[in-house]
Amino acid sequence: xGACYLVIPEMTSVNIKFYMGIESITGSGHETFSFQGNxxxxxxxxxxxxxxxxxxxxxxxxxxxxxxxxxxxxxSREIMWLEKMATRLSGGDExxxxxxxxxx
Amino acid sequence: MARNMDHKVLSxxxxxxxxxxxxxxxxxxxxxxxxxxxxxxxRIIKFEEFGLNVPTVCQQCTEAACMKVxxxxxxxxxxxxxxxxxxxxxxxxxxxxxxxxxxxxxxLTSEKKLIKxxxxxxxxxxxxxxxxxxxxxxxxxxxxxxxxxxxxxxxxDSVK
Amino acid sequence: xxGRMGTMVYIDLTERRVKKEPLPNYLYEDYLGGAxxxxxxxxxxxxxxxxxxxxxxxVILGVGPLVGTIVPSSGRIEITAxxxxxxxxxxxxxxxxxxxxxxFAGYDHLVIRGKAKEPVYLWIDNDQxxxxxxxxxxxxxxxxxxxxxxxxxxxxxxxxxLIGPAAENGILYGTVIINRYRACGKTGMGTVFAxxxxxxxxxxxxxxxxxxDPEASEEIVEKMMKAIKSHPGFERFAAYGTMLIQHSYxxxxxxxxxxxxxxxxxxxxxxxxxxxAFDKVKVRDLACFNCPVHCSSWxxxxxxxxxxxxxxxxxxVAVAAFGTNLGNYDMNSVCFFQNLSNQYGIDMMEFxxxxxxxxxxxxxxxxxxxxTDGIALEWGDQDAIETMFFKTVRSEGSGKVLxxxxxxxxxxxxxxxxxxxxxxxxxxxxxxDCRSSLLWGxxxxxxxxxxxxxxSFPAIDESGRKDLALQLFGTELAANPQSEEAKxxxxxxxxxxxAVLDSLGLCKFAFTWIGLMAADSKFPDLIAEALTAATxxxxxGKRLLQCGERIYNVEKAFNVRCGLKRKDDYLPLRMxxxxxxxxxxxxxxxxxxxxxxxNEYYEARGWDQETSIPTSQKLKELGLEDVDQDxxxxxxxxxx
Numbered sequence: 001x002g003a004c005y006l007v008i009p010e011m012t013s014v015n016i017k018f019y020m021g022i023e024s025i026t027g028s029g030h031e032t033f034s035f036q037g038n039x040x041x042x043x044x045x046x047x048x049x050x051x052x053x054x055x056x057x058x059x060x061x062x063x064x065x066x067x068x069x070x071x072x073x074x075x076s077r078e079i080m081w082l083e084k085m086a087t088r089l090s091g092g093d094e095x096x097x098x099x100x101x102x103x104x
Numbered sequence: 105m106a107r108n109m110d111h112k113v114l115s116x117x118x119x120x121x122x123x124x125x126x127x128x129x130x131x132x133x134x135x136x137x138x139x140x141x142x143x144x145x146x147r148i149i150k151f152e153e154f155g156l157n158v159p160t161v162c163q164q165c166t167e168a169a170c171m172k173v174x175x176x177x178x179x180x181x182x183x184x185x186x187x188x189x190x191x192x193x194x195x196x197x198x199x200x201x202x203x204x205x206x207x208x209x210x211x212l213t214s215e216k217k218l219i220k221x222x223x224x225x226x227x228x229x230x231x232x233x234x235x236x237x238x239x240x241x242x243x244x245x246x247x248x249x250x251x252x253x254x255x256x257x258x259x260x261d262s263v264k
Numbered sequence: 265x266x267g268r269m270g271t272m273v274y275i276d277l278t279e280r281r282v283k284k285e286p287l288p289n290y291l292y293e294d295y296l297g298g299a300x301x302x303x304x305x306x307x308x309x310x311x312x313x314x315x316x317x318x319x320x321x322x323v324i325l326g327v328g329p330l331v332g333t334i335v336p337s338s339g340r341i342e343i344t345a346x347x348x349x350x351x352x353x354x355x356x357x358x359x360x361x362x363x364x365x366x367x368f369a370g371y372d373h374l375v376i377r378g379k380a381k382e383p384v385y386l387w388i389d390n391d392q393x394x395x396x397x398x399x400x401x402x403x404x405x406x407x408x409x410x411x412x413x414x415x416x417x418x419x420x421x422x423x424x425x426l427i428g429p430a431a432e433n434g435i436l437y438g439t440v441i442i443n444r445y446r447a448c449g450k451t452g453m454g455t456v457f458a459x460x461x462x463x464x465x466x467x468x469x470x471x472x473x474x475x476x477d478p479e480a481s482e483e484i485v486e487k488m489m490k491a492i493k494s495h496p497g498f499e500r501f502a503a504y505g506t507m508l509i510q511h512s513y514x515x516x517x518x519x520x521x522x523x524x525x526x527x528x529x530x531x532x533x534x535x536x537x538x539x540x541a542f543d544k545v546k547v548r549d550l551a552c553f554n555c556p557v558h559c560s561s562w563x564x565x566x567x568x569x570x571x572x573x574x575x576x577x578x579x580x581v582a583v584a585a586f587g588t589n590l591g592n593y594d595m596n597s598v599c600f601f602q603n604l605s606n607q608y609g610i611d612m613m614e615f616x617x618x619x620x621x622x623x624x625x626x627x628x629x630x631x632x633x634x635x636t637d638g639i640a641l642e643w644g645d646q647d648a649i650e651t652m653f654f655k656t657v658r659s660e661g662s663g664k665v666l667x668x669x670x671x672x673x674x675x676x677x678x679x680x681x682x683x684x685x686x687x688x689x690x691x692x693x694x695x696x697d698c699r700s701s702l703l704w705g706x707x708x709x710x711x712x713x714x715x716x717x718x719x720s721f722p723a724i725d726e727s728g729r730k731d732l733a734l735q736l737f738g739t740e741l742a743a744n745p746q747s748e749e750a751k752x753x754x755x756x757x758x759x760x761x762x763a764v765l766d767s768l769g770l771c772k773f774a775f776t777w778i779g780l781m782a783a784d785s786k787f788p789d790l791i792a793e794a795l796t797a798a799t800x801x802x803x804x805g806k807r808l809l810q811c812g813e814r815i816y817n818v819e820k821a822f823n824v825r826c827g828l829k830r831k832d833d834y835l836p837l838r839m840x841x842x843x844x845x846x847x848x849x850x851x852x853x854x855x856x857x858x859x860x861x862x863n864e865y866y867e868a869r870g871w872d873q874e875t876s877i878p879t880s881q882k883l884k885e886l887g888l889e890d891v892d893q894d895x896x897x898x899x900x901x902x903x904x
Contacts, residue, residue: 017531019511020500020539029540030531069496071728076517076700076848080728081744096515099497101508102726102777122551122558125361126336129554133334137478140368142470149420150361152444153411155550155562155576214470235556236549 278378328769339553354451359552369469428609505559517847585616591643617692752864
């Protein structure tokens with residue numbers, strides 16, 4: 001192999017939680033997950049790589065988007081009020097996958 | 105008398121009945137165009153002390169005591185569905201059928217009209233509006249299939 | 265009469281007199297039924313100076329025109345009285361089968377006044393209404409009394425509304441329990457029953473609820489069911505009911521921990537109160553009358569300290585009241601306390617808020633062991649929680665203090681406790697941390713019955729329904745829990761909408777939480793169509809919401825006459841002035857935003873900014889000239 005310009009991809013480590021039945025899709029309730037990149041979209045595509053059934057919570061529109069009824073929170077804020085799937089993530093962020101349930 | 109195996113029957117699953125009584129409401133609504141559970145041919149008996157609800161309704165018995173006891177032959181079989189139905193023109197209101205039914209499935213309304221389940225000519229409204237599928241209307245030989253499956257699944261789950 | 269039964273009953277327990285009267289037109293046309301008619305009757309029958317427990321004070325039961333119809337989730341019974349906890353407007357409703365049965369017996373409203381010499385109960389069997397001896401029932405739990413009544417009357421199908429020993433023993437926030445497991449929980453309606461020596465009501469009926477246009481009714485109900493079931497979360501709601509809410513709270517940074525000193529739990533602790541923990545005790549789904557949502561369920565605890573507990577639910581309210589707010593992370597104990605609360609007849613939320621306040625006072629050294637009968641009020645100590653619960657429902661020792669609720673305990677503890685109380689208008693506020701979700705916070709602040717989430721139930725918040733927010737309130741931001749935008753307008757709208765549901769007898773879970781959030785802004789029109797089909801009186805969504813507005817203004821006027829002002833619409837100091845310890849607005853202070861939201865709310869309501877009193881113009885617009893005259897002397901000179 002000749003000269004190799006290896007770009008070490010940026011890794012981000014976040015805390016992930018799955019609620020309201022999504023945990024039964026992934027088989028995991030909460031975990032720390034490291035992924036390459038720094039956006040929610042990148043996180044989700046790598047999560048789907050690990051948990052293929054998680055794809056049922058998403059659909060293709062302009063890229064991958066949450067399916068109807070699925071809510072994703074980054075540090076307790078719904079991504080629809082942030083940058084949606086382009087929301088930037090930092091190490092230690094908390095990402096929750098759940099369903100829209102308002103209440104009390 | 106033998107049961108015609110082509111006829112469907114009403115069957116129920118106690119674990120699925122939520123006690124919402126939509127069946128009672130819809131039964132009285134369908135047949136009287138008003139709401140009054142005492143005018144429903146199906147009744148939910150609620151055992152609130154242990155959280156169980158039991159639907160009670162005419163079983164359309166093969167050896168139907170109500171038919172046998174009727175002095176005017178006002179009760180007859182609907183050949184399409186197998187339902188035992190009351191012919192109002194013949195009924196003299198003696199209530200013997202009500203008295204002899206072991207299930208309390210024939211009822212007198214407050215207007216002294218005798219009512220019982222007719223299977224809605226083969227399209228029972230109670231089943232249509234049963235949210236959880238606790239009530240079903242199926243061929244006799246199919247009635248317990250789902251229950252057997254659920255039971256078997258529980259067993260399978262416990263060892264898988 | 266269609267939809268309604270057309271009869272209201274006046275019952276005087278002192279005179280032992282029962283009088284039936286036709287339901288007056290103006291009442292049902294302008295106030296719909298249920299909560300609305302109750303509110304108007306309360307306003308007319310209780311002068312501002314009358315004490316809530318005065319024998320001549322009325323307590324009113326009401327069922328709406330859609331109760332007992334084919335409209336889904338339509339079985340609610342509303343009980344209204346001046347609250348012995350707050351001294352202001354009080355009401356509370358519950359599902360179950362009692363409301364419809366009262367209608368099948370032939371009645372829309374019962375107005376009960378006076379005080380019986382000995383304990384009594386009302387026995388209603390269609391046209392026959394009797395005041396019966398309840399001495400054998402007094403002191404019995406609601407479950408025992410329900411069973412006894414079925415035996416006494418030889419009728420397994422009668423439906424009961426009963427108080428438990430807690431109210432009899434003098435606790436202020438006693439409940440009226442509907443058939444064992446449903447509670448008219450808020451504002452001490454059970455205590456008002458107890459003050460009249462009224463154990464409760466048993467009813468059986470066989471009359472028709474007539475529908476003006478059955479065909480139209482059927483069509484509309486199909487549309488409603490379709491909307492309700494189209495919610496993508498419908499199956500989860502059906503399986504778990506309010507057990508989903510702790511997850512939403514935990515995720516959104518709203519879950520109250522240790523009297524709201526903290527927000528949210530580490531996952532290992534949270535897991536003990538999650539839907540998975542609930543799966544271990546859940547046996548089967550159960551429902552209220554005619555409800556496709558079946559949010560209730562049967563539970564059986566099969567292990568540990570609370571092994572053998574059986575009953576319906578529990579609710580999220582119990583998870584917070586006996587769980588997170590007291591630092592007790594155990595679903596089995598939540599089941600235990602939910603059952604006890606139903607048996608003894610006590611508002612879980614007010615108890616959880618009061619004991620939470622006491623525990624924090626203990627933690628801060630404001631309460632000493634000498635004042636708690638030697639009990640160390642340590643967070644999560646199940647022995648201590650149990651002991652205090654039993655002391656409270658029996659009004660023994662320090663339990664007597666807890667039985668008076670958050671407001672009186674705060675006063676006893678003194679100035680420092682004002683910094684960590686949950687008191688809004690004399691009642692502990694609901695569970696969500698207001699600093700994390702602004703619209704719910706405003707709702708707690710303005711609720712006419714004090715600190716409550718169900719008076720408004722603004723579920724647009726956290727629903728993700730930008731489109732609905734835009735349709736209803738002109739901006740998508742109304743649905744953003746962290747934006748102050750349009751929150752006053754939204755809160756007023758939801759208060760009106762909720763007043764409509766409470767007046768028709770519809771459940772907010774089916775019609776707001778699920779139905780409205782799955783449908784478009786025309787959903788109120790659909791409800792109006794159902795009312796028109798049932799009663800024959802033409803309604804549209806606009807007229808319906810105006811009825812809701814009228815009802816809410818009457819409740820407000822009741823409180824204005826009790827002396828309430830703008831200052832009473834504020835949240836307690838911890839919510840307003842202490843930075844959020846966690847959650848989406850961590851470190852931020854709510855007060856400046858709250859002021860803006862409250863101003864916008866008064867603007868939307870047509871209420872005076874300074875006094876909060878409804879303006880003359882608004883009251884006249886709603887046809888409330890008499891109320892306007894009543895309030896005139898209370899307005900500052902020159903203000904209208």
